[in-house]
Amino acid sequence: MRRHAIAIKNEDNVATAICDIAAGEQAMVGVDDAIISIKATQAIDLGHKLAVRAIRKGDEILKYGTGIGRATQDIQAGEHVHVHNVESMRGRGDLA
Amino acid sequence: MKFMGYRRADGRVGTRNYVGVISTVVCANEVARGIAAQVKGAVAFSHQQGCCQTPPDLARVTKALIGLGSNPNLAAVLLVGLGCEGTDVDSVLKKIAATGKPVQIIGIQEEGGGAKTTAKGVLIAQQMAVEASRIKREECASSDLVLGLKCGSSDTTSGLSTNPALGVTVERLVKEGGTAIMGEVTEFIGAEHILAKQCKNEAVGRQVLALVDRMEQRVKATGVDMRGGQPTPGNIKGGLTTIEEKSLGAIAKAGKAIVQAVYEYGETPVVKGLVVMDSPGREPELLTGMAAAGANVIVFTTGRGAPQGFPFVPVIKITGNEKTWQHMNDHMDLSVHGVMDGDESLLQAGDRIYEKILETASGVDTKAEVSGYAQAMDIYVTGPVI
Numbered sequence: 102m103r104r105h106a107i108a109i110k111n112e113d114n115v116a117t118a119i120c121d122i123a124a125g126e127q128a129m130v131g132v133d134d135a136i137i138s139i140k141a142t143q144a145i146d147l148g149h150k151l152a153v154r155a156i157r158k159g160d161e162i163l164k165y166g167t168g169i170g171r172a173t174q175d176i177q178a179g180e181h182v183h184v185h186n187v188e189s190m191r192g193r194g195d196l197a
Numbered sequence: 198m199k200f201m202g203y204r205r206a207d208g209r210v211g212t213r214n215y216v217g218v219i220s221t222v223v224c225a226n227e228v229a230r231g232i233a234a235q236v237k238g239a240v241a242f243s244h245q246q247g248c249c250q251t252p253p254d255l256a257r258v259t260k261a262l263i264g265l266g267s268n269p270n271l272a273a274v275l276l277v278g279l280g281c282e283g284t285d286v287d288s289v290l291k292k293i294a295a296t297g298k299p300v301q302i303i304g305i306q307e308e309g310g311g312a313k314t315t316a317k318g319v320l321i322a323q324q325m326a327v328e329a330s331r332i333k334r335e336e337c338a339s340s341d342l343v344l345g346l347k348c349g350s351s352d353t354t355s356g357l358s359t360n361p362a363l364g365v366t367v368e369r370l371v372k373e374g375g376t377a378i379m380g381e382v383t384e385f386i387g388a389e390h391i392l393a394k395q396c397k398n399e400a401v402g403r404q405v406l407a408l409v410d411r412m413e414q415r416v417k418a419t420g421v422d423m424r425g426g427q428p429t430p431g432n433i434k435g436g437l438t439t440i441e442e443k444s445l446g447a448i449a450k451a452g453k454a455i456v457q458a459v460y461e462y463g464e465t466p467v468v469k470g471l472v473v474m475d476s477p478g479r480e481p482e483l484l485t486g487m488a489a490a491g492a493n494v495i496v497f498t499t500g501r502g503a504p505q506g507f508p509f510v511p512v513i514k515i516t517g518n519e520k521t522w523q524h525m526n527d528h529m530d531l532s533v534h535g536v537m538d539g540d541e542s543l544l545q546a547g548d549r550i551y552e553k554i555l556e557t558a559s560g561v562d563t564k565a566e567v568s569g570y571a572q573a574m575d576i577y578v579t580g581p582v583i
Contacts, residue, residue, distance in 0.1 A: 103538070103539040104540075105539060109357075117357055117436065118436075119357060119358075119538075133542060133543070133544055134542045134544055146436065148357070148436030148437075149436035150436065150438070162438075164442060164445065165361070166453060169439050169441045170441060183433075183436070187438050187439065189440060190439075190441065191390075
């Protein structure tokens with residue numbers, strides 16, 4: 102079956118779009134050999150991320166099985182995850 | 198898993214069986230190339246170093262030449278020198294000889310000029326080539342593989358498909374006892390703290406951080422800040438949110454394999470598994486460093502299409518960009534664009550890369566080899582030419 106987005110590792114809470122996904126579209130997300138269906142609540146462009154499950158403010162955004170940043174607000178499954186709701190953990194001197 | 202390789206006297210396994218004609222200094226390049234051009238089965242390694250450099254750099258050049266000559270893909274070595282070079286030629290000769298392979302040296306000033314040295318060298322290399330042709334491949338294990346990792350001319354597909362797929366391959370290889378060498382320290386910047394946690398222990402993690410800091414200091418000394426403006430506006434438009442995410446896209450080619458040790462440029466690993474080696478990102482220096490460290494196969498992921506290869510280590514080119522696969526097919530060995538199309542999982546793509554590595558190691562030629570685009574070579578030095 103054709104995938105629209107891939108989660109690199111099982112633990113990831115975001116998947117990255119491998120094609121443009123329209124708002125409202127049912128995105129087929131590949132996780133290892135499995136495929137799960139998540140409704141994109143916003144438009145997700147190729148290369149951008151959508152949440153595959155709910156993420157709370159302060160939670161780590163997991164991609165490649167590792168934290169790539171922290172959520173600056175609550176994020177629902179299917180929402181666009183990017184600079185408007187994520188901050189780099191490198192940007193905080195106390196977390197170097 | 199098995200492949201057919203050339204077992205050498207020092208126990209290491211080669212995937213190719215060349216006579217290496219290695220110049221010890223830039224001034225000997227023409228002769229080294231001239232000799233190799235006249236002998237089937239011989240390849241030349243030339244570079245721009247070996248003279249008018251600081252002692253640390255000369256030591257680095259010496260060490261790299263030892264590593265290159267010792268690489269198991271070379272059945273025999275002919276060193277070509279000038280006579281007055283800064284390279285410690287005695288050490289190079291002695292240490293390559295210690296691997297048990299035939300090694301000789303000729304010097305241009307001693308022989309009396311390029312023409313005479315080339316003629317003498319051709320005769321020596323011919324003999325070496327005949328003897329090398331007696332060696333046959335035998336069955337070897339994947340644990341005999343030393344895989345160099347490289348990514349170049351990356352695009353969106355690199356961090357999404359090609360590198361993570363290679364990460365699957367690397368995880369499998371190290372599980373089977375093989376070795377994978379990751380360099381390109383520049384790429385770690387932004388995610389080095391993450392990579393440091395993916396190490397065998399804290400001491401190794403600290404070495405990773407020290408490597409990155411050293412690279413950053415080298416650049417800072419020229420007045421440039423490597424972290425400023427990362428990710429770039431273009432990256433952000435393309436979907437990269439943080440510098441961690443960007444760097445992880447590069448580091449993804451090692452998967453979740455644990456870093457066992459950190460090595461200096463061109464140093465041969467004494468452990469199996471994933472290791473990190475100090476090196477910059479540019480092909481000539483990176484590929485040379487991998488070869489000097491003993492890599493017998495190199496996998497090079499690319500998005501937009503990078504054509505380079507190396508004279509005596511096969512460089513497998515992998516892309517996840519379908520356009521590149523078709524458009525620059527004369528340089529590409531394997532495509533994982535099925536992952537970008539949504540038709541293939543990363544696990545399946547990783548397995549296909551693994552099979553490609555085994556068949557290449559067993560003698561199947563890469564595009565870089567058959568196209569002759571296999572000349573990216575130079576030794577990484579950090580000091581000034583004086």
